[in-house]
Amino acid sequence: MTLNKCSLYRPMFLSIGLFFVLNTGQAQDFLRLDLKARFDTVAEEVIGEVRHQFIFPDTMDSIMLNAVRIEVEELLLNGKEVDYTQNDTALFIPVQYTGKAQELWISYRAKPRKGIYFIGWQDETRRAPRQIWTQGQGIDHRHWIPHRDDQTDKVLFSVEWIFNEDYQAMSNGTLDSVVSKDGENHWFYHMEKPMSSYLIALALGKYVASSQMVKGTPHLLYHYPERIQDSAWYYYRHHRIAQFLEEEINYDYPWPNYKQAPVMDFRHGAMENTCATIFGDFFLVDSVAFNDRNYTYVDAHEFAHQWFGNLVTAAGPEHHWLHEGFATYYQWLSERELYGQGRFDWELQKAKELVFAASERDTFPLAHPKAGVERFYQKGGWLLHMLRNYVGDSIYRKVIDEYLNTYAFKVVKNEDLIRLFKKHSDKDIEGFFEAWLYGNREPELTIRRSPLSPELIIDMDLAFPQAVQIGFYIGKGWSVIQEFKLKEGRNRIPMPDSVEGYFVANASDLLIKLNRDYRLEELKVLLEIDQNPWNRNHYFRNWPKGEEADTYLLSLLKRPAGFYSEHNIGPALEAYSERHKDEKGALTDIYEQQLKRQPSIEAQKSILGLALKYELDLDKTMLEELRERGMSYELRALALQNSLDPRNPSEMTWLKDAHWEAQPGIVGRDVYLQTLIYRTAFLRDQAAKAQLMDFCSISFDFQTRMNAITYLALLSPDEEEFWQQLFMGFQDSNWKLVKLSRETLLAMREKYPKSFKRQYKKAQRNWDDFQKRKAARTFEDD
DSSP: OOOOTTSSOOTTSOOOOOOOOOTTSOOOEEEEEEEEEEEETTTTEEEEEEEEEEEOOTTOSEEEEEOTTEEEEEEEETTEEOOOEEOSSEEEEEOOOOSSOEEEEEEEEEOOSSSEEEESTTOTTOOSOOEEEEOOTTTTGGGTSOBOOOTTSEEEEEEEEEEETTSEEEESSEEEEEEEETTEEEEEEEOSSOEEGGGOOEEEESOEEEEEEETTEEEEEEEOGGGGGGHHHHTTTHHHHHHHHHHHHTSOOOSSOEEEEEETTOSSSEEOOTTEEEEEGGGOOOTTGGGTOOSHHHHHHHHHHTTBTTTEEESSGGGTHHHHHHHHHHHHHHHHHHHOHHHHHHHHHHHHHHHHHHHHHOOOOSSSTTOOHIIIIIIHHHHHHHHHHHHOHHHHHHHHHHHHHHHTTEEEOHHHHHHHHHHHOOSOHHHHHHHHTSOSSOOEEEEEEOSSSSEEEEEESSOOSSOEEEEEEOSSSOOEEEEEOOOSEEEEEEOOTTOOEEEETTGGGSOOEEEOOOOHHHHHHHHHHOOOHHHHHHHHHTOOOSHHHHHHHHHHHTSOGGGSOTTTHHHHHHHHHHHSTTOHHHHHHHHHHHHHHOOOHHHHHHHHHHHHHTTOOOOHHHHHHHHHHOSSHHHHHHHHHHHOOTTOGGGGGGGGOGGGTOOTTSGGGHHHHHHHHHHHHHHOOHHHHHHHHHHTSTTSOHHHHHHHHHHHHTTOOOOHHHHHHHHHHHTSSOHHHHHHHHHHHHHHHHHOHHHHHHHHHHHHTTOOHHHHHHHHHHHTOO
16 A cells, blocks of 8 residues: 655654764764554554655765665655665665755555564464554664664654554654544654654553643553553552652753553563653552562663653763663662662662673673673663762762753763763862773772781772772771772771771772671671661671571571561571571571561562572461462462472362462463462373463463463473474564573474474474574574
8 A cells, every 4th residue: 555645744843953973974964754654463564654854965975774674665855756776774865965955755665573563463362462562772663664773863753653543552752633534543743852763662552541740741651451450559659750850860851741651572671762661561560569570660760761861862882871871870869769778779789799790791891882781771870879979969960960951962972971070070080980981890809907917908909089988896886987099909008996897888889899708796796787788698698607606697587677678687597597407497497487577578588488498398377378468479489389298289279279360460470370380290280281381372471471481391291282382482573582482492302303393394384484594593504
């Protein structure tokens, strides 16, 4: 079908563009992108028109558009047909310099494998939700829109989406109107300010929406109709999150509105498309699942991106932390606002461990295109946390204000941010960024007492400009805290008289590895005065050996619940259990007392996890209460696993209780699927096995399918239905499901080579050429 090529462009919108030098060195500047698209859900095809407005320099004779396997039906330049060339990835159009803006119109068809996804349309049972949604980052929209797919070229965007009137469409910008015609809706959206094209968004499905006003801006929150009763949990305190971030960032929200919509089988956690965030429906938690994992941190992260990434955009991958580091840092601040300082401290230290793990894997600096997720996100957030402490809050705020005002709707590089901090601060900004942005690993401090003199010996392998604070305990409290600017190499720090212990007072605010031994007398003091949960875990994991140390540790386990944070009881229990793992009866008593004493869900999960590790037989009544009414699905699953008794199958009929299935908020139906695999294995329940097999199908979300495949693979069933479900998973669009299906198929092939060959041949009958080539690369190249 050819659409009316004159129906798209709406000249009422002012053409505004920014001039950028693109990565190819071509200085063409695209000003606006006007899109019109309808969808064939049977063929999973986009039928579209796109109109570009661009400025063309006199130094060039053609333009290039990214267009991966897009079928062009008609192309007009300034209203006239032109000869153009095309390959599998791009269009090349001859253009003459005119000294003014020019227009390029293209009618096309695309059957994309990236960028836009058709979900649920192949499910003949109609149990899966039917959706169409986009994910353009980094360069995937070129698979279904012929355009200049470069984040440094910002355009004004407008769109007309056309689809069945029973559905709703969420997209970027202002919804001007919805026109119904012949059973279809035409949704007209437009943006008034320029944005990068990778942020173009569509979430099309069956939704209902609720609205909130945040500082004068409408926020539309989309829901599945059948899950709206849990919206207070999956959109928990969204209004406060958005209000806090706008106040903290201190720059008015830059877009006309903000919208969020869940989708099935999303490839990541969420995507911060300009004023139109799309997130995975695995965040649609209920009141129980909220205590395992919730959307609040993602909500904050994606909203912060509306400034850091969407308003101000990084010039390239080596500057990518300017998106993710800022969003991560402001996400942490939001969590502190919602949950308190303890959560903020915990998130910082969790992030620290991820950064250290990345440094074990490779030595890329943060300012490197291959730095990786842990650095772009967690190390970037840590850099900003340390930088704010280093320059002071007022300087930090002044710089961020100038950064956003100077580079709004533009692109930036690392050097731009560094220049602003050097402008406003008299600190060693050059040294700071040299250490934390361009350094290829994190500093390591090794501290010990000198055996010969009253001093500390501190060996530091890399220099950084911040001072290190050392606290000295002299018997009546940590009465002395001193700051030291350490040099690379060996440092000797004199200690005050009568020092009984020491600690690094600001270790939790520095991204450093700290090595030291602890004496029991020091730990006794540290555990009384240091409330940082991560530090306390460090003390328990480095607990000294000896009868006196064990006795004191046991006395700590008898302390009231308030002595511990929710994260500390596990490491304390584990430290004691490792020394007494053969004393099952005594350990069981301690664990049961802790379960009664600890109200925290996280603490209870830690206790039950360790009970499995040390094979303890906990009280059956206590376990029954937790598996049926525990306020966390992970807690219920751990209680379930602790309750299993394979020697007495007749005692496990509770696995068939109906309440296991009625858990809408748990990711991937994991607890229910666990009951099914245990029923299959221990109770020989063939109906449970059939249900597991069904959960592998396209009727369900990718996480449910992955869980079902994982559990069934434990049985290695050489059955046609399982083979074909695996091949369908292998050809899915979700990379996580593809990976698991591939690995399972390869393992099954080793065990059943003849069956694999037969089932592989059968699966090929339903594949197109692309799918056959993909399978051949995996299963035939060897």
